[in-house]
Amino acid sequence: MENQLFARKLIEWYQINKRNLPWRHTTDPYQIWLSEIILQQTRVVQGLPYYQAFTQKFPQVSNLAQAEEQEVLRTWQGLGYYSRARNLHKCAKIICHQYGGQFPDNYAELIKLPGIGPYTAAAIASFAFKEPKAVVDGNVYRVLSRFFGLQEDIASNSGQKAFAKLAQTLINHEHPDLYNQGIMEFGALHCTPKSPACNNCMFIDNCVAFDQKLQNVLPIKSKKVKVRLRHFYYINVVQNDLLLMKKRVGNGIWEGLYDFYLHESSDPLDHQNITSEIDFLRSLGAKTKRIDLSKEYVHILSHQKIKARFITVYIQGVSADIMVEERLKFYPLDEVHDLPKPVLISHYLNDTFF
Numbered sequence: 001m002e003n004q005l006f007a008r009k010l011i012e013w014y015q016i017n018k019r020n021l022p023w024r025h026t027t028d029p030y031q032i033w034l035s036e037i038i039l040q041q042t043r044v045v046q047g048l049p050y051y052q053a054f055t056q057k058f059p060q061v062s063n064l065a066q067a068e069e070q071e072v073l074r075t076w077q078g079l080g081y082y083s084r085a086r087n088l089h090k091c092a093k094i095i096c097h098q099y100g101g102q103f104p105d106n107y108a109e110l111i112k113l114p115g116i117g118p119y120t121a122a123a124i125a126s127f128a129f130k131e132p133k134a135v136v137d138g139n140v141y142r143v144l145s146r147f148f149g150l151q152e153d154i155a156s157n158s159g160q161k162a163f164a165k166l167a168q169t170l171i172n173h174e175h176p177d178l179y180n181q182g183i184m185e186f187g188a189l190h191c192t193p194k195s196p197a198c199n200n201c202m203f204i205d206n207c208v209a210f211d212q213k214l215q216n217v218l219p220i221k222s223k224k225v226k227v228r229l230r231h232f233y234y235i236n237v238v239q240n241d242l243l244l245m246k247k248r249v250g251n252g253i254w255e256g257l258y259d260f261y262l263h264e265s266s267d268p269l270d271h272q273n274i275t276s277e278i279d280f281l282r283s284l285g286a287k288t289k290r291i292d293l294s295k296e297y298v299h300i301l302s303h304q305k306i307k308a309r310f311i312t313v314y315i316q317g318v319s320a321d322i323m324v325e326e327r328l329k330f331y332p333l334d335e336v337h338d339l340p341k342p343v344l345i346s347h348y349l350n351d352t353f354f
């Protein structure tokens, strides 16, 4: 289907099916901005009373700018994400002090304001000033990915760029406001996440997702795994070609494998605080002949990134008490070679001893 036909159909659909919402009866950028900030991460039914409260209490941007922060936060109470309310207040003050109480009339200026990102800037620019700037929100990702069969990951930067580029080629230059509202409303009411009304859809003959039964697959959004960064300091005590090692127990990573005495730190340690902070190292005291600090080894696991350094301590004798307490045992080098070990330990041993 030709792009402009796609856009025209959405506009026609919107004019017949749109919900009657107060911010759709205005081109006042202040009211549009209020509605967009309130509706971020908030459903329409939940946001509606807040929109009414804000427009009644603060009918002009100057009223909001002059209000006490406590008053703004009280009006916002219950909506959560309070940084949005603080940014709302901050932005109102900037509009009054730097822009003479008038909202900037274009995307490039709007996006410089606090709390206004690409989506909100495009929404205000197109709804209030008819700038042909396409909005891209969750609804737009869904409609475009399904209709065009776009399989880019919407959680990735490259995916987001691909969708933004496609959305911009589709926008209707005569009615950018109606097109933007239309595609979002179509996603919210018709091409919904769980049960799109395909059998009753004007796009059924051209929709890739319908044709290939991909409605439940698109849009593709990978789950971002939060990676935990850990700093490991291993102390390898060496005495006459014997290395002090232990078997890992418990349910943590590498259970049953062999490694050295381990000190974990929440922050990276430098040469000086390695010796002052690690008690075990200090307990070796006078028996220490030499200490070598290795380079940093980086090891990536599915949910963790480990940055490890090895402190090789050459000694003349170590107290049996320490060894018992820390479950450590001396192993000759050839035995160490055959012990099951995490790859990280093997890399260090290969670099240093084998």
Ligand code: SF4
Pocket (backbone or CB within 6 Å): 143, 146, 147, 190, 191, 192, 196, 197, 198, 199, 201, 202, 203, 204, 207, 208, 209, 210, 215
């Ligand atoms: S046919 Fe189904 S999946 Fe395709 S646009 Fe219509 S509702 Fe969405």
